[in-house]
Amino acid sequence: RVDPNRPGWEDRDRFVLSKGHTAPGLYAALANRGFFPVEDLLTLRHIGSYLQGHPNMNETPGVDMSTGSLGQGISAAAGMALAAKYQGKSCRVYALLGDGEIQEGEEAMMFAHHYKLDNLCVIIDNNGLQIDGNVADVMNPYPIVDKLRAFGIETMEIDGHDFEQIEAAFYMARVTKGRPFAIVM
Numbered sequence: 001r002v003d004p005n006r007p008g009w010e011d012r013d014r015f016v017l018s019k020g021h022t023a024p025g026l027y028a029a030l031a032n033r034g035f036f037p038v039e040d041l042l043t044l045r046h047i048g049s050y051l052q053g054h055p056n057m058n059e060t061p062g063v064d065m066s067t068g069s070l071g072q073g074i075s076a077a078a079g080m081a082l083a084a085k086y087q088g089k090s091c092r093v094y095a096l097l098g099d100g101e102i103q104e105g106e107e108a109m110m111f112a113h114h115y116k117l118d119n120l121c122v123i124i125d126n127n128g129l130q131i132d133g134n135v136a137d138v139m140n141p142y143p144i145v146d147k148l149r150a151f152g153i154e155t156m157e158i159d160g161h162d163f164e165q166i167e168a169a170f171y172m173a174r175v176t177k178g179r180p181f182a183i184v185m
Helices: 020-033 038-043 073-086 107-114 135-139 144-150 163-175
Strands: 014-017 093-098 120-125 154-157 181-184
Touching: 014 020, 014 073, 020 038, 073 093, 073 107, 073 120, 107 120, 144 154, 144 181, 154 163, 163 181
Parallel strands: 014 093, 093 120, 120 181, 154 181
Antiparallel strands: none
16 A cells, blocks of 8 residues: 555555665666656666665655665564554555575564564565575575564465465465564565
8 A cells, every 4th residue: 555646655555675785676666656757767876866776765755764784674664563553553564575684683573573563574585695695505594484483473485486376475464463474485
């Protein structure tokens, strides 16, 4: 639930691109949703452009959180979800994390479970790679699903290239009550 004509709408759903280096994908989605002209995508990372290498909530319409330091996005998303609950808002918060990134920031997962943040959906891009090489060789986070469940997170592992599985997972995230939801793709 977003409104490109009101990017700061209080009741909108929030999206935190914790793996901020994948900002070009976010920018393409925002442009195609109407937050800014598609033609502006050609200014990506140009001097003076509001479309830089990492999302900036102060410059780019539709960006809910400035990100770049890996591991911090999940904490910000959990805080947004808790604030929405305290304020009685029905908005949802979605956070996209990388599998290498989850080597840090896990305390936010415990926080999300403790506060029963059923309005929080964590998506983990489990591609096995990070800047320093294979995720398992740098600091092995596997088995991701088991660890998330140990934190009290309702978890579903899917093929991130199968649109029916993606749709089913986001449906389950919306209907799950009393605990946060994670989709491992």
